[in-house]
Amino acid sequence: MEAMRGGCSMSFQISTSPGGGKPNTHNVLVLNKNCNNPLINFKDICHWKSNTVTIRKRKCNLIFARCCEDKAPKLESGKFYSCLDGSRLLKTNAQAVTSLLNGRCIFLVGMMGSGKSTVGKILSEALGYSFVDSDKYVEQAVGGRSVTQIFQQCGESFFRENESEALRKLSSVPQQVVATGGGAVIRPINWKYMKQGITVLLSVPVDALARRIAAVGTDSRPLLHFDSGDPYTKAFMGLFTLAKKRSEAYANVDATVSLLDLAVNSGLEDISDITPTAIAIEVLVQIEKYLKGNSSSQMFP
Ligand SMILES: Nc1ncnc2c1ncn2[C@@H]1O[C@H](COP(=O)(O)OP(=O)(O)OP(=O)(O)O)[C@@H](O)[C@H]1O
Ligand SMILES: O=C(O)C1=C[C@@H](O)[C@@H](O)[C@H](O)C1
Structure with missing residues (x-):
């Protein structure tokens, strides 16, 4: 969890269905962008996994997180341009x-x-x-x-x-x-x-x-x-x-x-x-x- 602290300004809901067999949880994709305005409150995340990927030749830290249903960020998927710098x-x-x-x-x-x-x-x-x-x-x-x-x-x-x-x-x-x-x-x-x-x-x-x-x-x-x-x-x-x-x-x-x-x-x-x-x-x-x-x-x- 420390790896995310001070991290994500952008988050992305990639699934609205309950995640991974756990009731009342949502899968969430978080793009880590070194800024201090987290859209997800870390205490609401029950499980997470981090991965570094390259999107259009730019390295991004993707965090697949699972958080409680009513705490999932309300952003729609696809808002790359408005979210990214x-x-x-x-x-x-x-x-x-x-x-x-x-x-x-x-x-x-x-x-x-x-x-x-x-x-x-x-x-x-x-x-x-x-x-x-x-x-x-x-x-x-x-x-x-x-x-x-x-x-x-x-x-x-x-x-x-x-x-x-x-x-x-x-x-x-x-x-x-x-x-x-x-x-x-x-x-x-x-x-x-x-x-x-x-x-x-x-x-x-x-x-x-x-x-x-x-x-x-x-x-x-x-x-x-x-x-x-x-x-x-x-x-x-x-x-x-x-x-x-x-x-x-x-x-x-x-x-x-x-x-x-x-x-x-x-x-x-x-x-x-x-x-x-x-x-x-x-x-x-x-x-x-x-x-x-x-x-x-x-x-x-
Ligand atoms: N993405 C945009 N959203 C809103 N307004 C825009 C956008 N792009 C351009 N405009 C506005 O639309 C008007 C026309 O833009 P622009 O002059 O760039 O078009 P153009 O295709 O070069 O026009 P023309 O062929 O007549 O010279 C300008 O007032 C500009 O500020
Ligand atoms: O659409 C057109 O035919 C034109 C567009 C403008 O850019 C100018 O080239 C001129 O007003 C004609």
Whole structure:
């Protein structure tokens, strides 16, 4: 029992059934993390066993404990990301993926507001990569005009030409995380450029996208400019139509991070409870899965 004292900040109920033939006891998995906020009162534990295991290349002390029924912690299983120290987990995952990437870029794709820039910045920092926002790259390339101004003054096809040119140039530079524009997926030539690296889709339900965009307004999103409706309705209507049109194009990605799946697997009811760091970690997990299952991983380019 001394080994646990001053130890566990995180605990996990892995079984709600009575444990090991002892009535009124529950099996509990405790992750020992050297902090002074135990979720289980040690006097409630009637039996325990400790084991060191490696989870995603990180050594953890797992303690399988059995405690009285009404004293079992009320946490649901699967809350790894919210419980573990996110930034350390991010670093560990980034280290594992860096060597597999061999300098290849990551192209984050997804609808407007899906979090490509927010998550991309976190990822780039963890990997020691540069971060580039393709919309901002285009804005600079055409003399500092905003995306909205480009759409209004020169039309969408002019913007798309410049977007393709930006992706062509970006695809020849190693070690970058690129947040692509939401519509980058619609031109086949862009896939040729993006496939020089690893493409990852951030899949977010339209309702959540509309809420995020409505919170900051639709001014900077020319494809969501409608005459009538409140900001949420305008955003929802436009995003719904675009998402439907683009669903096949988005399916070309190498890996997908679905916020709905992530919420379910983490035991969260609301996807807005998933932090950008947790999403960045999941991007790395999915990239690792993709690269390990893909024997054609080569050195950049
Ligand atoms: N995980 C998240 N939870 C809640 N809000 C988020 C999350 N990620 C991003 N946001 C918010 O959503 C909005 C859009 O995020 P961001 O700019 O990163 O998306 P994007 O995919 O790069 O958009 P665009 O393609 O239009 O540039 C921002 O206000 C951001 O703060
Ligand atoms: O979804 C889209 O087509 C767009 C998304 C933005 O990132 C910008 O690239 C532009 O507003 C168009």
